[in-house]
Amino acid sequence: MTAIEIKADEALWRNNMLPEGSVVKWTVADGGFARAGHAIAEVRIEGAVHDIVAPVDGRLKVAVGVNGVIEPGMLLATLVPA
Incomplete structure (x- = not known):
């Protein structure tokens, strides 16, 4: 199966001056199942x-x-569809 890329949406920076942000937390653990x-x-x-x-x-x-x-458009994670 082809993995789906999860990227930082560039629209989140639309009204912001700083070119970067950060990951606060993952609510699904690495290797966990996302819905x-x-x-x-x-x-x-x-x-x-x-x-x-x-x-x-x-x-x-x-x-x-x-x-x-993180920066706009940056890869955050991938999802392998179930």
Whole structure:
């Protein structure tokens, strides 16, 4: 099965001056099972916290750990569909 890339949506930076953010927490552990439509992570961009939602059911492979610095369009994780 083809893995689906979960990236930091560039729209989250639309009204922000800083070009980076960070991963606050993963609500699904690396290797855990994610459900479509459910939050899998929280990211902070200029003080605002945003949920990252799984687009499909699948097994999560984290690419950026907690407190990791992220930029627009950056790969956060992959999901292998179930």
